[in-house]
Amino acid sequence: MPDRTDSAANFAQRARIARDRSGLTRPVVAGLAGRSSDWVKAIETGAIGMPRLPMLLRLAHIYGCDPADLIGDERLAAASYTKAVHGELPVIKTALTTYRLRAADREPESAGVLAARVRQAWQLWHGKGAHRSRTAALLPDLLADAQHSSRRLEGADRRRALAVQGQVYHLAQLFLSFQPAPELVMLTGDRAMTAAQDADSPRAIAAAAWYMNHVCRDANEAAEARVDLAEQAAALLRQDDPEGIARWGLLMLAVALSFAKIGRAGDAWRYWDRANDAARRLGPEYAHPWLVFGQGIVDAYALTMYNDLIQPGKALEVAAALDLDAVPSATRRSYHLVETARAYGMQNESVASVALLQKAFRESPETIQYNIHTRMALPELAKSGPRMVRRDAQRLATDLGVPV
Template identity: 75%
Template structure:
């Protein structure tokens, strides 16, 4: 029978009690859920809030308890734990799952035209305003046209068309992030890598490896697989070439994030240092036009590494010193502002957290709207945050259609 639930205990206390009853140490529990022992400690001390539903189910499974034994009387709100659905998701899904068994009528577009269209789409993605909606309007035709050209063209032109196709899938994967279609994210990641390999382009494979690394981390796949993929792709690049060096540095950053996710701080910072060195060699003003790799991005991801290593004090220090003006992407700046809000939230500094979420929303509204952390914390801040910002949190939640 389920244990009698004490409504006065916190989520953190209930999780620790469930682990104790299961007879598991923190390191063992961490290994079973694919996180670090520090992450488990963070959950049990309240430094990390209630995780998303898939992780709650995983914890309940390994602790052999009911989900309610962990959540107590706290109701799991659909508005909190489900992902907001973009209105253009059905058209993107149709574009990905429509199989053209015969070549389309008409002449294929040249690789030069395809690359120009892809560059325009990247500018929209990194620009201010409704970046998801703007890119979503382009993606179905862009996917269809890159597929047609890659199928009909020959030789060098075909390979260049495949490189454009890989980037079209990168954009599609980014659109699908935080959408309730995880299998489509895996599909786009796999297709982008297949196109890059078919193009026999080390640069395209490096870009695909960066985006596949995000897929693996979000799916809690084995860190060894993530690291191996990034290092294999990096080994194909020539560091004396600036374009290759940017991708090489980005893949060092991917490895750093993978190690941080599983609590291996030494390895995480070792690879972060390699990424930082690559950004310095490229120059402090450099930023890749669509991968956005540069010193600003490397510095911003130091904050994420501190968060994943459950180092809230260091994360706040990193957030306080972060200069996002060096990141030439409104989308990326907004994301890293949310990460900074996450750091202040871990330190119970709700005023700063709400202010940063407001700033992130002003910078890129759709980034905030479709971010899971934002959707999780705003209801709590609206109800139990510092009194002076509760109304601000409620207004932001209302603007994002999040129930409080």
């Protein structure tokens, strides 16, 4: 039988190594985990043993590693807690790895027709209801037809088709996010950037850089690489029309989020100010039709930044003033409600946290169902706090298929 003292010491060492690799300080980890710096120190020195499964999974998410990297030779089915598998995942995987090379005689769709179909898909993605499921129903044919058109068309028509193809990959990347398929998320991000470069379109490159920033941030890759990509893409853009301004502002927001994730508050708010300036230039009513950049989204992401900077009080001040009606996307509104719940959770206000998660569920069920914070928080909320909170958390966990 293994020595429990040795096991605790080995876990402490692995936890310390994982934090060092992530580049996060103990106070930052403590805030993200909802614990104190002394608790993190106690974990890393072996003063306390391995935490329970929900907290273990939360630490793994914070460090950007597999839970098995923390617990060593033991294995656990982390996916059931952290990432739910959508029923259409195998279909989308097949669509991404299938090439219809025998369709050479089929006439390609024009870039205009493809763009109209993609606009419809974006409307489904940002709309209320089962947005992932509805978008997944369109993706296989969209992927195949966009690939076919980008191969068969020539000249300016081909470049336009490639820019549209990049958007199709963005949709696939969003569908794949928060699911146990990191290699496919990276694949779609890389293909979108390749299509954008082949299209020789600064606007398409800017959109691809925005989505690649999300991939890199979730993987805890170096902030410097994320910032460099965003700034290179931003330098290609002209800012003499709404499209250029919106995409430039979006990239400034990407940099702000990257710096907030690693605790560099000064840099984070400096870039957020630039994004905010772009939103103000566009006017209070502007929102990009599929990137959703505008004043509403800039204000809402300030909430996420304060959360990542471990300032839940300031995050809740933002939330109190936030007008989610200014965010024309049910999926984004649901996400920002979850972020508000995260801020309340950091202050151990379980009643408000559960109530906001319920509201996020009503706004967009499949957004909260595949949200990692939700799947980590609900097991603890279902076992602690007032009985009413536990009951509501248990019901919501059941609706989402989260084991408690």
